[in-house]
Amino acid sequence: MQWIGxxxxxxxxxxxxxxxxxxxxxxxxxxxxxPMVLAFAWPLIRPSMLAPVVLFGLGLFLDxxxxxxxxxxxxxxxxxxxxxxxxxxxxxxxxTIVLFALYVASTGLAFAVAYFVTRGSLGNAPNLLAIxxxxxxxxxxxxxxxxxxxxxxxxxxxFR
Amino acid sequence: MAFRDGPFENLKVPLAWTAAVMxxxxxxxxxxxxxxxxxxxxxxxxxxxxxxxxxxxxTTGGVLAAPVRWTGDAVDFVKGYFFAVSENRxxxxxxxxxxxxxxxxxxxxxxxxxxxxxxxxxxxxxxxxTAGRAITDARGxxxxxxxxxxGAAKGVRVGNPVLSEHGLVGRIAGAAGGYSRMVLLTDxxxxxxxxxxxxxxxxxxxxxxxxxxxLDYVRGQGSVQDGDRxxxxxxxxxxxxxxxxxxxAKGVDGSWRVKLYxxxxxxxxxRVLLFQDFGQLADQNALNAPPLSxxxxxxxxxAAQAAAIQDVxxxxxxxxKAAADRVRAANAAPPPVPTxxxxxxxxxxxxxxxxxxxxxxx
Numbered sequence: 001m002q003w004i005g006x007x008x009x010x011x012x013x014x015x016x017x018x019x020x021x022x023x024x025x026x027x028x029x030x031x032x033x034x035p036m037v038l039a040f041a042w043p044l045i046r047p048s049m050l051a052p053v054v055l056f057g058l059g060l061f062l063d064x065x066x067x068x069x070x071x072x073x074x075x076x077x078x079x080x081x082x083x084x085x086x087x088x089x090x091x092x093x094x095x096t097i098v099l100f101a102l103y104v105a106s107t108g109l110a111f112a113v114a115y116f117v118t119r120g121s122l123g124n125a126p127n128l129l130a131i132x133x134x135x136x137x138x139x140x141x142x143x144x145x146x147x148x149x150x151x152x153x154x155x156x157x158x159f160r
Numbered sequence: 161m162a163f164r165d166g167p168f169e170n171l172k173v174p175l176a177w178t179a180a181v182m183x184x185x186x187x188x189x190x191x192x193x194x195x196x197x198x199x200x201x202x203x204x205x206x207x208x209x210x211x212x213x214x215x216x217x218x219t220t221g222g223v224l225a226a227p228v229r230w231t232g233d234a235v236d237f238v239k240g241y242f243f244a245v246s247e248n249r250x251x252x253x254x255x256x257x258x259x260x261x262x263x264x265x266x267x268x269x270x271x272x273x274x275x276x277x278x279x280x281x282x283x284x285x286x287x288x289x290t291a292g293r294a295i296t297d298a299r300g301x302x303x304x305x306x307x308x309x310x311g312a313a314k315g316v317r318v319g320n321p322v323l324s325e326h327g328l329v330g331r332i333a334g335a336a337g338g339y340s341r342m343v344l345l346t347d348x349x350x351x352x353x354x355x356x357x358x359x360x361x362x363x364x365x366x367x368x369x370x371x372x373x374x375l376d377y378v379r380g381q382g383s384v385q386d387g388d389r390x391x392x393x394x395x396x397x398x399x400x401x402x403x404x405x406x407x408x409a410k411g412v413d414g415s416w417r418v419k420l421y422x423x424x425x426x427x428x429x430x431r432v433l434l435f436q437d438f439g440q441l442a443d444q445n446a447l448n449a450p451p452l453s454x455x456x457x458x459x460x461x462x463a464a465q466a467a468a469i470q471d472v473x474x475x476x477x478x479x480x481k482a483a484a485d486r487v488r489a490a491n492a493a494p495p496p497v498p499t500x501x502x503x504x505x506x507x508x509x510x511x512x513x514x515x516x517x518x519x520x521x522x
Binding site for chain 1: 175176178179180182183184185186187189190191192193194196197209210213214217220221224225228294295296297298299300301302303305306333341343348349366367368369370425426427428
Protein backbone atom coordinates (compact mmCIF):
# COMPACT_ATOMS: atom_id res chain seq x y z
CA MET A 1 0.00 0.00 0.00
CA GLN A 2 2.77 2.39 0.90
CA TRP A 3 4.59 2.30 -2.40
CA ILE A 4 1.61 1.57 -4.68
CA GLY A 5 -1.62 2.74 -3.09
CA UNK A 6 -0.67 6.16 -1.72
CA UNK A 7 1.35 7.28 -4.76
CA UNK A 8 -1.49 6.20 -7.06
CA UNK A 9 -4.04 8.15 -5.05
CA UNK A 10 -1.76 11.18 -4.95
CA UNK A 11 -1.23 11.00 -8.73
CA UNK A 12 -4.99 10.95 -9.35
CA UNK A 13 -5.62 13.77 -6.87
CA UNK A 14 -2.91 15.99 -8.36
CA UNK A 15 -4.26 15.34 -11.85
CA UNK A 16 -7.68 16.61 -10.74
CA UNK A 17 -6.10 19.58 -8.98
CA UNK A 18 -4.14 20.62 -12.05
CA UNK A 19 -7.29 20.46 -14.20
CA UNK A 20 -8.82 23.47 -12.45
CA UNK A 21 -9.58 26.12 -15.08
CA UNK A 22 -7.17 28.61 -13.51
CA UNK A 23 -5.57 31.30 -15.64
CA UNK A 24 -3.13 33.86 -14.29
CA UNK A 25 -1.58 36.55 -16.48
CA UNK A 26 -2.74 34.65 -19.58
CA UNK A 27 -1.03 31.43 -18.50
CA UNK A 28 -2.75 28.20 -17.53
CA UNK A 29 -1.49 25.44 -15.27
CA UNK A 30 0.68 22.76 -16.93
CA UNK A 31 -0.86 19.35 -17.50
CA UNK A 32 1.82 16.69 -17.00
CA UNK A 33 1.04 12.99 -17.05
CA UNK A 34 1.57 12.34 -13.34
CA PRO A 35 1.16 8.52 -13.45
CA MET A 36 4.16 8.37 -15.81
CA VAL A 37 6.35 8.71 -12.70
CA LEU A 38 4.78 5.56 -11.26
CA ALA A 39 4.99 3.59 -14.51
CA PHE A 40 8.72 4.31 -14.52
CA ALA A 41 9.53 3.89 -10.84
CA TRP A 42 7.44 0.87 -9.81
CA PRO A 43 9.21 -1.78 -11.93
CA LEU A 44 12.56 -0.45 -10.71
CA ILE A 45 11.49 -0.77 -7.08
CA ARG A 46 10.31 -4.36 -7.38
CA PRO A 47 8.00 -6.42 -9.60
CA SER A 48 4.43 -6.64 -8.43
CA MET A 49 1.19 -8.13 -9.65
CA LEU A 50 -0.77 -5.22 -8.24
CA ALA A 51 1.16 -2.43 -9.94
CA PRO A 52 0.02 -3.19 -13.54
CA VAL A 53 -3.59 -3.39 -12.36
CA VAL A 54 -3.33 -0.01 -10.63
CA LEU A 55 -1.59 1.49 -13.67
CA PHE A 56 -4.38 0.20 -15.90
CA GLY A 57 -6.91 1.88 -13.61
CA LEU A 58 -4.93 5.13 -13.58
CA GLY A 59 -4.73 5.07 -17.37
CA LEU A 60 -8.48 4.65 -17.66
CA PHE A 61 -8.92 7.45 -15.15
CA LEU A 62 -6.84 9.77 -17.35
CA ASP A 63 -8.82 8.78 -20.45
CA UNK A 64 -12.17 9.44 -18.84
CA UNK A 65 -11.08 12.55 -16.99
CA UNK A 66 -9.52 14.19 -20.03
CA UNK A 67 -12.23 12.94 -22.38
CA UNK A 68 -9.85 11.08 -24.68
CA UNK A 69 -10.10 7.66 -26.25
CA UNK A 70 -10.74 4.99 -23.63
CA UNK A 71 -7.70 2.75 -23.23
CA UNK A 72 -5.05 5.02 -24.72
CA UNK A 73 -3.25 6.05 -21.54
CA UNK A 74 -3.78 2.63 -19.99
CA UNK A 75 -1.93 1.17 -22.96
CA UNK A 76 0.86 3.76 -22.77
CA UNK A 77 1.48 3.35 -19.04
CA UNK A 78 1.53 -0.43 -19.25
CA UNK A 79 3.91 -0.31 -22.21
CA UNK A 80 6.32 1.80 -20.17
CA UNK A 81 5.93 -0.47 -17.14
CA UNK A 82 6.56 -3.56 -19.26
CA UNK A 83 9.61 -2.08 -20.99
CA UNK A 84 11.21 -1.00 -17.72
CA UNK A 85 10.34 -4.34 -16.13
CA UNK A 86 12.20 -6.14 -18.89
CA UNK A 87 15.26 -3.96 -18.40
CA UNK A 88 15.08 -3.65 -14.60
CA UNK A 89 17.64 -6.41 -14.08
CA UNK A 90 20.27 -4.32 -15.85
CA UNK A 91 19.20 -1.00 -14.43
CA UNK A 92 19.65 -1.78 -10.74
CA UNK A 93 22.23 0.48 -9.19
CA UNK A 94 22.73 2.68 -12.26
CA UNK A 95 23.59 6.36 -11.95
CA THR A 96 20.82 8.92 -11.86
CA ILE A 97 21.77 10.33 -15.23
CA VAL A 98 21.27 6.90 -16.80
CA LEU A 99 17.87 6.61 -15.16
CA PHE A 100 16.95 10.08 -16.42
CA ALA A 101 17.95 9.14 -19.96
CA LEU A 102 15.76 6.08 -19.65
CA TYR A 103 12.91 8.19 -18.28
CA VAL A 104 13.19 10.52 -21.26
CA ALA A 105 13.16 7.56 -23.65
CA SER A 106 10.17 5.91 -22.00
CA THR A 107 8.20 9.18 -21.89
CA GLY A 108 9.02 9.71 -25.56
CA LEU A 109 7.76 6.19 -26.31
CA ALA A 110 4.49 6.84 -24.47
CA PHE A 111 3.85 10.11 -26.31
CA ALA A 112 4.80 8.55 -29.65
CA VAL A 113 2.25 5.78 -29.11
CA ALA A 114 -0.37 8.34 -28.08
CA TYR A 115 0.43 10.38 -31.20
CA PHE A 116 -0.03 7.44 -33.54
CA VAL A 117 -3.15 6.15 -31.76
CA THR A 118 -4.77 9.62 -32.00
CA ARG A 119 -3.69 10.08 -35.60
CA GLY A 120 -4.93 6.64 -36.57
CA SER A 121 -8.28 6.91 -34.85
CA LEU A 122 -9.15 10.53 -35.74
CA GLY A 123 -7.29 10.97 -39.02
CA ASN A 124 -5.74 14.19 -37.73
CA ALA A 125 -2.27 14.51 -36.25
CA PRO A 126 -1.87 16.43 -32.98
CA ASN A 127 0.39 19.48 -33.10
CA LEU A 128 3.98 18.63 -32.20
CA LEU A 129 4.48 21.87 -30.24
CA ALA A 130 1.39 21.04 -28.19
CA ILE A 131 2.81 17.58 -27.52
CA UNK A 132 6.04 19.14 -26.31
CA UNK A 133 3.93 21.39 -24.09
CA UNK A 134 2.75 18.31 -22.18
CA UNK A 135 5.89 16.21 -22.54
CA UNK A 136 8.31 18.72 -21.01
CA UNK A 137 6.33 19.14 -17.75
CA UNK A 138 6.13 15.34 -17.58
CA UNK A 139 9.93 15.10 -17.92
CA UNK A 140 10.33 17.64 -15.15
CA UNK A 141 8.66 15.16 -12.79
CA UNK A 142 11.72 12.89 -12.89
CA UNK A 143 12.96 13.96 -9.43
CA UNK A 144 9.76 12.49 -8.01
CA UNK A 145 10.50 9.16 -9.72
CA UNK A 146 14.06 9.25 -8.40
CA UNK A 147 12.85 9.95 -4.88
CA UNK A 148 10.30 7.13 -5.07
CA UNK A 149 12.96 4.66 -6.20
CA UNK A 150 15.40 5.68 -3.48
CA UNK A 151 12.71 5.63 -0.83
CA UNK A 152 11.31 2.17 -1.52
CA UNK A 153 14.00 0.22 -3.41
CA UNK A 154 15.38 -2.28 -0.91
CA UNK A 155 17.75 -3.91 -3.42
CA UNK A 156 16.57 -7.33 -2.40
CA UNK A 157 17.99 -9.77 -4.95
CA UNK A 158 15.04 -12.12 -4.42
CA PHE A 159 12.94 -9.66 -6.43
CA ARG A 160 15.30 -9.73 -9.42
CA MET B 161 -3.92 -28.23 7.09
CA ALA B 162 -2.36 -24.89 6.27
CA PHE B 163 -1.48 -24.06 2.69
CA ARG B 164 2.23 -23.88 3.43
CA ASP B 165 2.17 -27.38 4.91
CA GLY B 166 0.67 -28.87 1.79
CA PRO B 167 2.17 -30.10 -1.46
CA PHE B 168 2.56 -26.47 -2.67
CA GLU B 169 4.98 -25.75 0.16
CA ASN B 170 7.96 -25.37 -2.12
CA LEU B 171 6.09 -23.79 -5.02
CA LYS B 172 7.46 -20.31 -5.75
CA VAL B 173 5.95 -18.09 -8.38
CA PRO B 174 8.53 -15.64 -9.78
CA LEU B 175 7.26 -12.13 -9.17
CA ALA B 176 8.71 -10.74 -12.39
CA TRP B 177 6.89 -13.35 -14.46
CA THR B 178 3.55 -12.81 -12.80
CA ALA B 179 3.94 -9.07 -13.18
CA ALA B 180 4.77 -9.58 -16.87
CA VAL B 181 1.65 -11.69 -17.32
CA MET B 182 -0.44 -8.95 -15.73
CA UNK B 183 1.17 -6.35 -18.01
CA UNK B 184 0.41 -8.41 -21.13
CA UNK B 185 -3.17 -8.95 -19.98
CA UNK B 186 -3.57 -5.23 -19.30
CA UNK B 187 -2.14 -4.27 -22.68
CA UNK B 188 -4.55 -6.65 -24.45
CA UNK B 189 -7.47 -5.21 -22.46
CA UNK B 190 -6.40 -1.64 -23.28
CA UNK B 191 -6.15 -2.44 -27.00
CA UNK B 192 -9.61 -4.02 -26.91
CA UNK B 193 -10.97 -0.91 -25.18
CA UNK B 194 -9.39 1.28 -27.83
CA UNK B 195 -10.92 -0.76 -30.62
CA UNK B 196 -14.32 -0.83 -28.92
CA UNK B 197 -14.40 2.92 -28.22
CA UNK B 198 -17.07 3.99 -30.69
CA UNK B 199 -19.67 6.75 -30.43
CA UNK B 200 -22.89 5.57 -28.73
CA UNK B 201 -25.81 4.57 -30.96
CA UNK B 202 -27.94 7.41 -29.65
CA UNK B 203 -26.30 10.80 -30.07
CA UNK B 204 -27.94 12.14 -26.93
CA UNK B 205 -26.28 9.69 -24.60
CA UNK B 206 -22.77 9.45 -23.29
CA UNK B 207 -21.25 6.04 -22.83
CA UNK B 208 -22.62 4.96 -19.43
CA UNK B 209 -19.15 4.72 -17.92
CA UNK B 210 -18.20 8.17 -19.19
CA UNK B 211 -21.50 9.62 -17.95
CA UNK B 212 -21.01 8.19 -14.46
CA UNK B 213 -17.41 9.35 -14.41
CA UNK B 214 -18.31 12.87 -15.55
CA UNK B 215 -20.96 13.16 -12.85
CA UNK B 216 -18.45 12.17 -10.17
CA UNK B 217 -15.67 14.32 -11.61
CA UNK B 218 -18.06 17.24 -12.00
CA THR B 219 -18.95 17.17 -8.33
CA THR B 220 -15.29 17.00 -7.27
CA GLY B 221 -14.18 19.58 -9.81
CA GLY B 222 -16.94 21.95 -8.74
CA VAL B 223 -15.71 21.86 -5.16
CA LEU B 224 -12.08 22.38 -6.20
CA ALA B 225 -12.88 25.13 -8.68
CA ALA B 226 -14.91 27.15 -6.19
CA PRO B 227 -11.90 28.65 -4.30
CA VAL B 228 -10.27 29.49 -7.63
CA ARG B 229 -13.39 31.31 -8.72
CA TRP B 230 -13.63 33.18 -5.44
CA THR B 231 -9.98 34.17 -5.72
CA GLY B 232 -10.54 35.38 -9.28
CA ASP B 233 -13.52 37.44 -8.19
CA ALA B 234 -11.45 38.95 -5.37
CA VAL B 235 -8.60 39.80 -7.76
CA ASP B 236 -11.06 41.36 -10.18
CA PHE B 237 -12.51 43.42 -7.34
CA VAL B 238 -9.09 44.69 -6.27
CA LYS B 239 -8.07 45.40 -9.88
CA GLY B 240 -11.35 47.23 -10.45
CA TYR B 241 -10.67 49.39 -7.40
CA PHE B 242 -7.11 50.30 -8.30
CA PHE B 243 -7.57 50.67 -12.07
CA ALA B 244 -10.94 52.43 -11.98
CA VAL B 245 -9.65 55.67 -13.52
CA SER B 246 -7.84 54.10 -16.48
CA GLU B 247 -10.75 51.72 -16.99
CA ASN B 248 -13.14 54.67 -17.01
CA ARG B 249 -11.07 56.45 -19.67
CA UNK B 250 -10.90 53.34 -21.80
CA UNK B 251 -14.63 52.78 -21.57
CA UNK B 252 -15.39 56.41 -22.51
CA UNK B 253 -13.16 56.11 -25.58
CA UNK B 254 -14.81 52.83 -26.53
CA UNK B 255 -18.27 54.31 -26.00
CA UNK B 256 -17.49 57.20 -28.35
CA UNK B 257 -16.43 54.72 -31.04
CA UNK B 258 -19.42 52.51 -30.45
CA UNK B 259 -21.94 55.37 -30.77
CA UNK B 260 -21.13 55.75 -34.46
CA UNK B 261 -21.35 52.01 -34.92
CA UNK B 262 -24.70 51.93 -33.15
CA UNK B 263 -26.20 54.44 -35.61
CA UNK B 264 -24.86 52.41 -38.55
CA UNK B 265 -26.17 49.20 -37.05
CA UNK B 266 -29.66 50.64 -36.53
CA UNK B 267 -29.81 51.92 -40.13
CA UNK B 268 -28.59 48.59 -41.50
CA UNK B 269 -31.00 46.68 -39.30
CA UNK B 270 -33.88 48.70 -40.66
CA UNK B 271 -32.70 48.23 -44.26
CA UNK B 272 -32.17 44.52 -43.71
CA UNK B 273 -35.67 44.09 -42.30
CA UNK B 274 -37.15 45.78 -45.40
CA UNK B 275 -35.12 43.55 -47.72
CA UNK B 276 -36.21 40.47 -45.84
CA UNK B 277 -39.82 41.57 -46.10
CA UNK B 278 -39.51 42.31 -49.82
CA UNK B 279 -37.83 39.01 -50.58
CA UNK B 280 -40.02 36.99 -48.25
CA UNK B 281 -36.96 35.50 -46.53
CA UNK B 282 -37.45 32.95 -43.78
CA UNK B 283 -34.92 34.02 -41.17
CA UNK B 284 -33.69 31.69 -38.45
CA UNK B 285 -35.85 31.70 -35.33
CA UNK B 286 -34.31 32.96 -32.07
CA UNK B 287 -32.35 30.24 -30.32
CA UNK B 288 -32.85 29.39 -26.67
CA UNK B 289 -29.77 29.16 -24.49
CA THR B 290 -28.74 28.13 -21.01
CA ALA B 291 -25.81 29.41 -18.98
CA GLY B 292 -23.27 27.24 -17.20
CA ARG B 293 -19.77 27.18 -15.80
CA ALA B 294 -16.63 25.26 -16.73
CA ILE B 295 -15.51 23.03 -13.87
CA THR B 296 -12.51 21.10 -15.15
CA ASP B 297 -10.23 21.77 -18.05
CA ALA B 298 -8.26 19.22 -20.11
CA ARG B 299 -5.52 21.08 -21.99
CA GLY B 300 -3.43 18.26 -23.41
CA UNK B 301 -2.52 17.72 -27.06
CA UNK B 302 -4.64 14.57 -27.36
CA UNK B 303 -7.85 15.83 -25.76
CA UNK B 304 -9.06 19.34 -25.08
CA UNK B 305 -12.40 19.35 -23.36
CA UNK B 306 -14.18 20.90 -20.43
CA UNK B 307 -16.76 19.68 -18.02
CA UNK B 308 -19.75 22.03 -17.65
CA UNK B 309 -22.20 22.14 -14.76
CA UNK B 310 -25.26 22.10 -17.03
CA GLY B 311 -26.54 18.88 -18.52
CA ALA B 312 -29.46 17.07 -20.04
CA ALA B 313 -31.70 18.23 -17.19
CA LYS B 314 -31.51 21.76 -18.63
CA GLY B 315 -32.08 20.63 -22.20
CA VAL B 316 -28.43 20.39 -23.24
CA ARG B 317 -27.95 17.89 -26.05
CA VAL B 318 -25.07 16.53 -28.06
CA GLY B 319 -24.01 18.97 -30.77
CA ASN B 320 -25.17 22.16 -29.04
CA PRO B 321 -22.75 25.06 -29.71
CA VAL B 322 -21.09 26.67 -26.68
CA LEU B 323 -20.19 30.37 -26.53
CA SER B 324 -18.23 32.52 -24.13
CA GLU B 325 -18.73 36.26 -23.90
CA HIS B 326 -16.22 36.67 -26.76
CA GLY B 327 -17.17 33.98 -29.24
CA LEU B 328 -17.54 30.31 -30.05
CA VAL B 329 -15.75 27.93 -27.68
CA GLY B 330 -16.77 24.44 -28.76
CA ARG B 331 -19.66 22.03 -28.87
CA ILE B 332 -21.27 19.54 -26.53
CA ALA B 333 -19.93 16.01 -26.96
CA GLY B 334 -22.01 14.31 -24.28
CA ALA B 335 -24.62 15.23 -21.69
CA ALA B 336 -25.41 13.47 -18.42
CA GLY B 337 -28.07 14.62 -15.96
CA GLY B 338 -26.42 17.66 -14.40
CA TYR B 339 -23.16 17.82 -16.30
CA SER B 340 -22.03 17.87 -19.89
CA ARG B 341 -18.71 17.56 -21.68
CA MET B 342 -17.71 20.24 -24.14
CA VAL B 343 -15.11 19.55 -26.83
CA LEU B 344 -13.13 22.72 -27.51
CA LEU B 345 -12.46 24.09 -30.98
CA THR B 346 -8.80 23.30 -30.35
CA ASP B 347 -9.40 19.58 -29.75
CA UNK B 348 -7.81 17.27 -32.27
CA UNK B 349 -11.24 15.80 -33.08
CA UNK B 350 -12.95 19.15 -33.70
CA UNK B 351 -14.08 20.13 -37.23
CA UNK B 352 -16.25 23.23 -37.71
CA UNK B 353 -17.43 24.64 -41.07
CA UNK B 354 -16.57 28.34 -41.15
CA UNK B 355 -16.42 31.25 -43.58
CA UNK B 356 -14.25 34.29 -44.09
CA UNK B 357 -16.39 37.35 -43.43
CA UNK B 358 -14.63 39.54 -46.05
CA UNK B 359 -14.83 37.15 -49.01
CA UNK B 360 -17.52 34.71 -47.93
CA UNK B 361 -15.05 31.92 -48.72
CA UNK B 362 -15.73 28.60 -47.01
CA UNK B 363 -13.19 26.59 -45.00
CA UNK B 364 -12.97 23.93 -42.32
CA UNK B 365 -11.65 24.87 -38.88
CA UNK B 366 -9.62 21.88 -37.70
CA UNK B 367 -8.29 21.59 -34.17
CA UNK B 368 -4.89 20.00 -33.59
CA UNK B 369 -4.33 20.38 -29.88
CA UNK B 370 -2.63 23.77 -30.18
CA UNK B 371 -4.14 27.08 -29.03
CA UNK B 372 -4.92 28.24 -32.58
CA UNK B 373 -6.80 25.76 -34.79
CA UNK B 374 -5.96 25.34 -38.47
CA LEU B 375 -7.96 26.53 -41.49
CA ASP B 376 -8.26 23.61 -43.92
CA TYR B 377 -9.87 23.30 -47.34
CA VAL B 378 -9.93 27.06 -47.95
CA ARG B 379 -11.90 27.63 -51.15
CA GLY B 380 -10.79 30.27 -53.65
CA GLN B 381 -7.46 31.87 -54.51
CA GLY B 382 -6.42 34.69 -52.19
CA SER B 383 -9.62 34.44 -50.25
CA VAL B 384 -7.87 34.62 -46.88
CA GLN B 385 -5.45 37.15 -45.50
CA ASP B 386 -4.09 38.15 -42.12
CA GLY B 387 -6.67 39.80 -39.92
CA ASP B 388 -9.77 38.39 -41.64
CA ARG B 389 -12.66 37.67 -39.30
CA UNK B 390 -13.87 34.09 -39.21
CA UNK B 391 -17.51 33.20 -38.54
CA UNK B 392 -19.42 29.95 -38.55
CA UNK B 393 -20.89 29.31 -41.98
CA UNK B 394 -23.86 27.23 -40.90
CA UNK B 395 -23.07 24.70 -43.63
CA UNK B 396 -24.33 21.27 -42.75
CA UNK B 397 -26.77 22.65 -40.19
CA UNK B 398 -24.65 21.79 -37.16
CA UNK B 399 -24.16 25.41 -36.12
CA UNK B 400 -26.14 28.61 -36.69
CA UNK B 401 -24.59 30.92 -39.26
CA UNK B 402 -22.55 33.92 -38.16
CA UNK B 403 -21.22 32.99 -34.71
CA UNK B 404 -17.90 34.83 -34.15
CA UNK B 405 -14.90 32.47 -34.06
CA UNK B 406 -11.66 34.44 -34.39
CA UNK B 407 -9.13 36.24 -36.56
CA UNK B 408 -6.88 34.71 -39.23
CA ALA B 409 -3.11 34.64 -38.69
CA LYS B 410 -0.25 32.86 -40.43
CA GLY B 411 1.13 30.01 -38.34
CA VAL B 412 4.81 29.19 -37.83
CA ASP B 413 4.31 26.11 -40.02
CA GLY B 414 3.01 28.26 -42.89
CA SER B 415 -0.62 27.22 -42.53
CA TRP B 416 -3.51 29.57 -41.95
CA ARG B 417 -4.59 29.55 -38.32
CA VAL B 418 -7.30 31.25 -36.33
CA LYS B 419 -6.66 33.16 -33.13
CA LEU B 420 -9.81 32.44 -31.20
CA TYR B 421 -11.83 35.24 -29.66
CA UNK B 422 -12.65 32.92 -26.79
CA UNK B 423 -8.94 32.66 -25.97
CA UNK B 424 -8.77 36.29 -24.85
CA UNK B 425 -9.78 35.52 -21.29
CA UNK B 426 -10.30 32.45 -19.16
CA UNK B 427 -13.37 30.46 -20.16
CA UNK B 428 -15.40 30.45 -17.00
CA UNK B 429 -19.05 31.16 -17.66
CA UNK B 430 -20.43 29.90 -20.96
CA ARG B 431 -23.72 29.88 -22.84
CA VAL B 432 -24.96 26.68 -24.41
CA LEU B 433 -27.15 27.36 -27.44
CA LEU B 434 -29.97 24.82 -27.47
CA PHE B 435 -29.69 24.74 -31.23
CA GLN B 436 -31.19 21.76 -33.02
CA ASP B 437 -29.18 20.70 -36.02
CA PHE B 438 -30.84 19.19 -39.05
CA GLY B 439 -30.17 15.68 -37.82
CA GLN B 440 -31.95 16.39 -34.55
CA LEU B 441 -34.90 18.15 -36.17
CA ALA B 442 -35.73 15.41 -38.65
CA ASP B 443 -37.86 12.51 -37.48
CA GLN B 444 -35.79 9.58 -38.67
CA ASN B 445 -38.71 7.13 -38.40
CA ALA B 446 -40.89 9.33 -40.56
CA LEU B 447 -38.11 9.74 -43.11
CA ASN B 448 -37.52 6.01 -43.35
CA ALA B 449 -41.22 5.01 -43.47
CA PRO B 450 -42.82 3.78 -46.77
CA PRO B 451 -44.36 6.64 -48.82
CA LEU B 452 -48.05 5.82 -48.22
CA SER B 453 -47.77 4.46 -44.71
CA UNK B 454 -49.41 7.57 -43.25
CA UNK B 455 -52.66 6.96 -45.21
CA UNK B 456 -55.36 5.20 -43.18
CA UNK B 457 -57.80 2.61 -44.61
CA UNK B 458 -61.56 3.23 -44.48
CA UNK B 459 -63.53 1.60 -41.68
CA UNK B 460 -65.49 -1.58 -42.60
CA UNK B 461 -69.09 -0.86 -43.88
CA UNK B 462 -72.15 -1.46 -41.74
CA ALA B 463 -74.69 -4.15 -42.69
CA ALA B 464 -77.03 -1.66 -44.39
CA GLN B 465 -74.12 -0.10 -46.32
CA ALA B 466 -72.93 -3.55 -47.36
CA ALA B 467 -76.43 -4.48 -48.63
CA ALA B 468 -76.70 -1.25 -50.61
CA ILE B 469 -73.24 -1.76 -52.10
CA GLN B 470 -74.15 -5.32 -53.02
CA ASP B 471 -77.42 -4.14 -54.62
CA VAL B 472 -75.65 -1.50 -56.73
CA UNK B 473 -73.02 -4.01 -57.78
CA UNK B 474 -75.70 -6.53 -58.82
CA UNK B 475 -77.58 -3.93 -60.86
CA UNK B 476 -74.42 -2.82 -62.61
CA UNK B 477 -73.45 -6.38 -63.44
CA UNK B 478 -76.96 -7.01 -64.88
CA UNK B 479 -76.80 -3.84 -67.00
CA UNK B 480 -73.38 -4.75 -68.35
CA LYS B 481 -74.62 -8.29 -69.18
CA ALA B 482 -77.68 -6.91 -70.98
CA ALA B 483 -75.55 -4.49 -73.01
CA ALA B 484 -73.23 -7.32 -73.98
CA ASP B 485 -76.23 -9.46 -75.08
CA ARG B 486 -77.55 -6.65 -77.29
CA VAL B 487 -74.13 -6.22 -78.91
CA ARG B 488 -73.96 -9.93 -79.65
CA ALA B 489 -77.52 -9.92 -81.13
CA ALA B 490 -76.76 -6.93 -83.36
CA ASN B 491 -73.59 -8.55 -84.64
CA ALA B 492 -75.48 -11.77 -85.48
CA ALA B 493 -78.25 -9.94 -87.55
CA PRO B 494 -77.65 -9.36 -91.38
CA PRO B 495 -76.64 -5.82 -92.37
CA PRO B 496 -79.54 -3.59 -93.70
CA VAL B 497 -79.89 -3.25 -97.55
CA PRO B 498 -79.76 0.38 -98.76
CA THR B 499 -82.99 1.12 -100.85
CA UNK B 500 -83.21 4.91 -100.81
CA UNK B 501 -81.97 7.10 -103.71
CA UNK B 502 -78.74 9.02 -103.20
CA UNK B 503 -80.66 12.30 -102.92
CA UNK B 504 -83.00 10.88 -100.27
CA UNK B 505 -80.10 9.31 -98.46
CA UNK B 506 -78.33 12.63 -98.36
CA UNK B 507 -81.35 14.36 -96.78
CA UNK B 508 -82.04 11.62 -94.20
CA UNK B 509 -80.43 11.77 -90.73
CA UNK B 510 -77.47 9.52 -90.02
CA UNK B 511 -78.25 5.88 -89.26
CA UNK B 512 -77.72 4.65 -85.71
CA UNK B 513 -74.42 2.97 -84.99
CA UNK B 514 -74.10 -0.69 -85.86
CA UNK B 515 -75.13 -3.00 -83.08
CA UNK B 516 -77.00 -0.25 -81.21
CA UNK B 517 -80.52 -0.18 -82.62
CA UNK B 518 -81.64 2.38 -80.13
CA UNK B 519 -78.90 4.80 -81.02
CA UNK B 520 -76.57 3.69 -78.23
CA UNK B 521 -78.95 4.82 -75.47
CA UNK B 522 -79.62 2.55 -72.63
